[in-house]
Amino acid sequence: MTQTAGAPAPTTVATAPATPAVPAPAAASARDLTEDVPRLLNRLQVLAVAACVLFGALAAILQVLSWQANGRAADNTEQVVRVQQIQSLLLRADAVATNSYLVGGLEPAAARAEYDESIETVLRLVADAAEAQPADRRVLADLNTAISSYTTSVAQARDYNRQQLVIGIAYLNDARTAMRSDVLPITEALADANAERATDEMGGQSPLWLLLAGAVALGALVVVNRQVAQRFHRRYNVGLVVAAVIVAAVTLATAWHAQSEHNDNESLQAGEYAAAVDAASARTAANNAKAIESLGLVNRGSGESVYEPLWQDQAEIVRDTADALTLMDWEAYVEAHAAIRDADDGGDWDAAVALATDTADGSATALLDQVDASAALEAETNGAQAAEGFRSGGSFSLVLIVVTGLGALIAAFAASRGIGTRRREYA
Amino acid sequence: MRRRLAALGLGLVLLAGCGGSDDTVVPEPEAAPAAPAAPATTEPCENDGSQVASYDPGEGSVDGAAVERIRERGRLIAGVAADTYLLGARNAGSGVIEGFDIDMVNAIAASIFGEAEGHVELKVITAADRIPFLQDGTIDIVSRNMTVNCTRWQQVAFSQVYYAAGQKVLVGSDTGIETIEDLADKRICAPAGTTSIDNIQTIQPDAIPVSSTDNSACMILFQNGEADGVSTDDTVLAGLAAQDPYATVLKTDVLSPEPYGIATNSDDVDLVRLINRTLEQMRRDGRWQESYQTWIQGPLGVAGVQPEPVYGR
Numbered sequence: 001m002t003q004t005a006g007a008p009a010p011t012t013v014a015t016a017p018a019t020p021a022v023p024a025p026a027a028a029s030a031r032d033l034t035e036d037v038p039r040l041l042n043r044l045q046v047l048a049v050a051a052c053v054l055f056g057a058l059a060a061i062l063q064v065l066s067w068q069a070n071g072r073a074a075d076n077t078e079q080v081v082r083v084q085q086i087q088s089l090l091l092r093a094d095a096v097a098t099n100s101y102l103v104g105g106l107e108p109a110a111a112r113a114e115y116d117e118s119i120e121t122v123l124r125l126v127a128d129a130a131e132a133q134p135a136d137r138r139v140l141a142d143l144n145t146a147i148s149s150y151t152t153s154v155a156q157a158r159d160y161n162r163q164q165l166v167i168g169i170a171y172l173n174d175a176r177t178a179m180r181s182d183v184l185p186i187t188e189a190l191a192d193a194n195a196e197r198a199t200d201e202m203g204g205q206s207p208l209w210l211l212l213a214g215a216v217a218l219g220a221l222v223v224v225n226r227q228v229a230q231r232f233h234r235r236y237n238v239g240l241v242v243a244a245v246i247v248a249a250v251t252l253a254t255a256w257h258a259q260s261e262h263n264d265n266e267s268l269q270a271g272e273y274a275a276a277v278d279a280a281s282a283r284t285a286a287n288n289a290k291a292i293e294s295l296g297l298v299n300r301g302s303g304e305s306v307y308e309p310l311w312q313d314q315a316e317i318v319r320d321t322a323d324a325l326t327l328m329d330w331e332a333y334v335e336a337h338a339a340i341r342d343a344d345d346g347g348d349w350d351a352a353v354a355l356a357t358d359t360a361d362g363s364a365t366a367l368l369d370q371v372d373a374s375a376a377l378e379a380e381t382n383g384a385q386a387a388e389g390f391r392s393g394g395s396f397s398l399v400l401i402v403v404t405g406l407g408a409l410i411a412a413f414a415a416s417r418g419i420g421t422r423r424r425e426y427a
Numbered sequence: 428m429r430r431r432l433a434a435l436g437l438g439l440v441l442l443a444g445c446g447g448s449d450d451t452v453v454p455e456p457e458a459a460p461a462a463p464a465a466p467a468t469t470e471p472c473e474n475d476g477s478q479v480a481s482y483d484p485g486e487g488s489v490d491g492a493a494v495e496r497i498r499e500r501g502r503l504i505a506g507v508a509a510d511t512y513l514l515g516a517r518n519a520g521s522g523v524i525e526g527f528d529i530d531m532v533n534a535i536a537a538s539i540f541g542e543a544e545g546h547v548e549l550k551v552i553t554a555a556d557r558i559p560f561l562q563d564g565t566i567d568i569v570s571r572n573m574t575v576n577c578t579r580w581q582q583v584a585f586s587q588v589y590y591a592a593g594q595k596v597l598v599g600s601d602t603g604i605e606t607i608e609d610l611a612d613k614r615i616c617a618p619a620g621t622t623s624i625d626n627i628q629t630i631q632p633d634a635i636p637v638s639s640t641d642n643s644a645c646m647i648l649f650q651n652g653e654a655d656g657v658s659t660d661d662t663v664l665a666g667l668a669a670q671d672p673y674a675t676v677l678k679t680d681v682l683s684p685e686p687y688g689i690a691t692n693s694d695d696v697d698l699v700r701l702i703n704r705t706l707e708q709m710r711r712d713g714r715w716q717e718s719y720q721t722w723i724q725g726p727l728g729v730a731g732v733q734p735e736p737v738y739g740r
Contacts, residue, residue: 135448164519170643189453347548
């Protein structure tokens, strides 16, 4: 049955606070003659409930997306560190292989073991990387192929060198060409892609969207309250007020949390994340420099004119990206490198080779090992801290998501009850 | 209404589930910028035989400014190869660069200083470095299987010819390739930018040219089955064949003559005269023949004859 607005206003108020009755304006009185109030209340009830539910759903989704974004930022950070570790280890293996070539036909067992260990670690990291990021799998498969081609050339160079055949140097150069033209472009693309993903995900917090969703929901509740107030001479509907308070509280809490996460992410990005990336870059450049130093001696007489400028390029990267402790080790290595170059440039190639291949404490190789270890530790520690930082706050986020959902349901229930009360009054 | 809300909720949940990343793409390597056209520093010329003429050591000083400069420095700086077995190659066991070309350097240093020991600095250079390094004074001489021709005479000076090499072809043993005609449809590698491939195609137009960065890189292609043969100077091929028991140099006439000379800066005429005098001394005392027999005769399989000097500049 449909009732018209001409019916008398209810005389009792169940839940509404004692608010002064407001006379309806004349125009409203004229409209009241034809208005279907129960139907209107039904619609307003749907609108209020929908506003609360939609707000809850949207706020929960935004929080889930943000939570997931932080998780992915952590995953991508780990992938960046992993890929840069692959790059560093490959260049370290290359430096060891090139340096070993200087020693002569019989490669030192320790150098061979270090090369093998580096390559084995690289292959395991490639498998880990493929498991961690499906979007990298196709390129990682190409990387595997390129690494295989590189190691094959190194093995052939080693075999020929052991037989003291000079074609070995051609295979060594072939390996280095494969490293620079095939392997490193892939690792650089992987590092860039994952760094971009990590950075994108770090900006995945959405306080403004949460505020906007809350504002829209509150606006809807205000409109509903106003419509109800115009017809029942009560300024506030308790149910709607309760719903609005809950929506406002949830909005403020979630927006505050999102902003807090956003600030934390910015801090991590500029702090531990940047430190990890820089340390890995320094490590890569340092190992590249050592390989270039050896290559300058392999190509006897061309070290100063051809290879030293390339070495200086890598040195500049190290100086720009290494942390203070690593830089101290690096400067010690730079002095040892200068001694090697002085000997070679002075025409004493044998002395230069002896300095470059010496592994005793204080030698160029030992000092470079210290640089490598220091930068590796810095990259690993900061990478882990950055990833942990992105994942921290996850439990609170999940609690807040549940609270958002429950709050929205309670708000919807309160709004529904508030309007339901008016409907019963009207009946 | 419930259905609508349920559908909306489901859509939002599905939206939340989205989070996959685009596949990683490795950018194409940037094309190397086109090298600016080299200024025309040489005039077209014809190798009519006069290009092998050098400076007569008996008609001028062998102790001028260039030789004095080297003597004051205390060492002769020579641009050499370190990967050309038999001519200039690093001995993997001793680390010493040795070969026929290195013997020439040591003989020249001995002429200047009385002995070579302690008076030679070897710089390993690429083929492309040879002329620029001579012109800017980085090195005093080039002893790196460098062919004398009229174009290069416009940029540097040459000694008399110290070895008459010629282009030949290396192929796999027992592959049925025995003549130039057999090279039809075969992939023959030569260093990019050389005339070797042109010479092959002139004689066997059906051969398939393959280029690589240098002779050793061609040998890698050959050993990896990506080329059926390598074509370059016979001395270089002899060195490559000596390192691979499954390779042999075709016993054919030379496809083109490649007379080797020791190059200097164009202004160092006194040094060229000294080098020519040294080569003649090596002819007389048998050092040239001894060096040839040590390095080249065995792998090449033919007795060596030092070219007669031609003077006239």
